[in-house]
Amino acid sequence: MTDTAQAVVADGLTKKFGAFTAVDRLDLSIAKGEVVGFIGPNGAGKSTTIRMLCGLLAPSAGAATVAGFDVGREPEAVREHIGYMSQKFSLYGDLTVRENLRFFAGLYLVPRSDLAARMQVAVTMAGLEGRENALVRTLAGGWKQRLALGCAILHRPPVLFLDEPTSGVEPEARRRFWDLIHRLASEGVTILVSTHYMDEAEYCNRIALIDAGKLVAVGSPGELRRRELGGVLYELDCSALGAALAALHEARDVIDAAIFGDKLHVLLRQAEAAATLQPLLAQQGIVAGPPRRIAPSLEDVFVQLVTRPHVAEASA
């Protein structure tokens, strides 16, 4: 047992697949009852990190404790104290709602006296009352996800790992899912949830940004917006986005520029430089509207930190 206030502690956690380093010396600690969003593009190492924390992959180097147990040395003890939802939906489609719940309750040795009550809670939580005997493969995405969450918390684990639980689920169902996450957190459950939806990051107590296997920044959404940008952010309407982007990257006062939807976000060293943007673009024959100063979103922060245009597109 290590620090009892921390539910998850990763210390130099590293995973190599041959020559490829999927997760590179990752340090992270999550306090009890915290909801931490794990944000990063596909292939950044989110799933690999979560799988190591669940004891499903052996770390190549470094160590981690979950609920006080070492993931390398005591994976079984870790498994008794966690709930896990893998990225791919992984309940049994050829079993009914009730059969799936009963199966996982059996594996987790949920006390028989409490079985009916807990299964009822899970069914209610998933909104599947009256459909207990439906085969799971006949359910729509949102219901499947909520049922998977229900199966993962039957044994009331203190720590939950949710790997992109809302991918491919419609917005309304995503919102309902996040309500459930917050309800669990209010009951003291520690939750690490990965996503590539930037808007979901705002729902988290803290965010861990990961890119190319490295942890880029950790902090609350507010902290990250204030701390990580290091400049002033402007929004710009203009005609030729691609050409404008190239021109702005050359400019002296521009730290970074990126395309957001049909607009440009430009990070400047100081506010005075804003006035130079229109003339600068006009020289290249690009017509631009007046720059507007805006509050940075997490997406801006993330783009700034990893400077990868495709990340912004993926989440737009």
Added chain:
Amino acid sequence: MSPRRLFAIAFKETLQVWRDPRSLAIALLMPLMQMVLLGYGVSLDIRRVPLCIYDQENSQTSRELVTRFVASGWFVTARTLNDERAVRDAMDHGACIGAVTIPVNFSRRLASTGSAAVQTVFDATDANTTSIAIGYAQGVIALATANFESSWAAAHGIQPQTAGGVDLEPRVWFNEGLDSRNFIIPGVVAVILGLVGAQLSSLTISREWERGTMEQLISTPVTALEVMIGKLVPYFVIGLFDATFCLCATAFWFQVPFRGSLGTLLATTALFTLVVLGIGYLVSVRIRSQLGASQIALMLTMLPIALLSGYTFPIDQMPGPIQAVTLVVYARYYVTILRALFLKGSTIGDLTVPILALVLYAVAIIWIAARAFRKRLG
């Protein structure tokens, strides 16, 4: 090991088999189909060999000889021909396997000298069948000859020869009717168990990988041993059910005599089921696609069982090196036991060696299988 987890897994697995038409077909229809196909289709006996008859004489005596061929049950008349060329044609076209030519002076010579020649020609493309058919033909002719001789002797007022000589009176044991079906059908049980058991268990782990349910399963505290035992129990029950069906069909439908002990039969059948389930499970752990796993399981069970177990091809007639190979073919021990129990009524004492071999195999396979599955990804 938690009984509750074992039950949870066994119950889930049972539901999945019950709801999967392919698994259900393998479990329930396959034994029936195989029993019919192998029970009726595979026979080393030769019956109803098609013969062409070229009776040049067409006398009462010659017709009597022809009747003897047909009455023996081994032969049927495919065609009755009128010239030499037609005999050749019929053979070429596969209309018959053998031809009997009775010369024009057959009955006259028989009446005057007491002996006459008959020509038989056989198609030796399938040497095995033909040599057996020739044997049958010789039998028919020998019987006819004895008959003709005694009536000729009687007609000429001579006592039939009774003096001297050694008479060979062959008597066969264990399969008195020399019925190859009795030899083969007990082994069919091994074929079916190998097929059904390994096929079903080869799907069990690979199905979880293929459908993506494995990751969730191994994130729970369930142990690898619980997974293995929980998953194999339903297939063990199915295997024993199928075996019982096949054994009953062997004894009651195909009327193969059963002379051994029922307890020994059940115990060795259970052992053999364990071995094939273990092999299927091992394959399933290694191969993460259901199709691949079932193909490899098929190769590891059907090929050795069909070819090297002695089920159809007697082991003692194989070349030395191949005989040595059969020592590691687990099915040969079970086939030996089955045959001995059915036909010879052997006791456990007689069967110590093959039973020990099966025990050794079962323990080794299950031990390896138990260690093969790791609760890790990649």
